[in-house]
Amino acid sequence: MVITMLKIKNLTVTVLDKTILEHFNMEIHAGEIHALMGKNGAGKSTIAKVIMRDPSYKIKSGTIFYQEQNLLEMTTSEAAQSGIFLVNQNPIEIEGVTNAEMLRTSLNDAGKNDMNILEFNRKLVNLCNQLHLPTSFIHRDINFNMSGGEKKKNELLHMWMLEPQCIILDEIDSGLDVDSLKLVANSILEYYNQYKPAILIITHQKNLLDILKPDFVHVLDNKKIVQTGDYQLALDIFKNGFSRTSIISESDQNE
Ligand SMILES: Nc1ncnc2c1ncn2[C@@H]1O[C@H](COP(=O)(O)OP(=O)(O)OP(=O)(O)O)[C@@H](O)[C@H]1O
Ligand SMILES: [Mg+2]
Numbered sequence: 001m002v003i004t005m006l007k008i009k010n011l012t013v014t015v016l017d018k019t020i021l022e023h024f025n026m027e028i029h030a031g032e033i034h035a036l037m038g039k040n041g042a043g044k045s046t047i048a049k050v051i052m053r054d055p056s057y058k059i060k061s062g063t064i065f066y067q068e069q070n071l072l073e074m075t076t077s078e079a080a081q082s083g084i085f086l087v088n089q090n091p092i093e094i095e096g097v098t099n100a101e102m103l104r105t106s107l108n109d110a111g112k113n114d115m116n117i118l119e120f121n122r123k124l125v126n127l128c129n130q131l132h133l134p135t136s137f138i139h140r141d142i143n144f145n146m147s148g149g150e151k152k153k154n155e156l157l158h159m160w161m162l163e164p165q166c167i168i169l170d171e172i173d174s175g176l177d178v179d180s181l182k183l184v185a186n187s188i189l190e191y192y193n194q195y196k197p198a199i200l201i202i203t204h205q206k207n208l209l210d211i212l213k214p215d216f217v218h219v220l221d222n223k224k225i226v227q228t229g230d231y232q233l234a235l236d237i238f239k240n241g242f243s244r245t246s247i248i249s250e251s252d253q254n255e
Contacts, residue, residue, distance in 0.1 A: 011062030085164035148175030
């Protein structure tokens with residue numbers, strides 16, 4: 001049975017009275033990997049933050065459903081508790097709250113903490129080893145004073161602990177060295193193979209998509225999705241740029 005995880009219909013979003021997205025549509029089913037591409041400033045991070053219920057973005061019209069639930073009626077923590085997970089383009093630093101504290105609280109709040117403290121710590125140690133992070137990271141403040149690449153791996157640590165069903169990765173590849181990029185991409189692939197979540201990848205780079213092989217590739221331009229294709233579309237864009245796609249979008253508008 002096909003399970004619809006995210007259904008975004010006719011969404012129009014403004015920030016500070018500027019329209020960023022208009023008549024934006026997207027549907028993602030469980031077990032699908034989607035890539036969202038588009039020029040700088042097109043609105044890719046905006047849709048990620050809207051899904052994660054960032055209150056800075058005003059919804060002027062349209063709907064977002066997460067499974068059967070009206071996502072627009074949820075707060076950020078309700079969205080997280082119901083299984084949505086976002087790795088921000090610039091992961092937020094939270095001074096004064098450690099990874100372990102946040103993860104234990106989040107798992108408890110979501111009613112998913114079936115581990116005793118020993119099992120919880122053992123799982124974190126294993127994950128640190130897998131992600132090539134020192135185990136001292138377990139008790140580091142969330143992303144605080146971590147390097148750019150460490151923050152991305154630290155976010156993956158959260159993902160593995162929280163076991164989300166719907167994952168949005170906003171430029172998780174930026175700032176990673178070549179070895180770390182492979183490690184991160186393979187870790188995401190392993191998670192995908194184990195849990196079959198819905199994944200939305202926002203990226204400007206080919207390397208991550210080469211490993212994760214998205215089922216669908218969307219191009220965001222002129223405030224909405226102007227083209228959807230398979231992995232070949234991403235390869236075309238990496239080769240030829242967005243210009244061809246922009247022409248399609250202009251002719252669409254004139255129709
Ligand atoms: N909180 C905000 N306040 C003001 N302007 C914003 C805000 N968030 C986004 N914008 C503007 O909305 C537009 C879309 O931004 P967004 O970050 O979504 O782009 P993007 O597609 O993710 O670009 P990039 O590829 O560079 O990350 C930009 O012009 C940006 O300046
Ligand atoms: Mg962005």
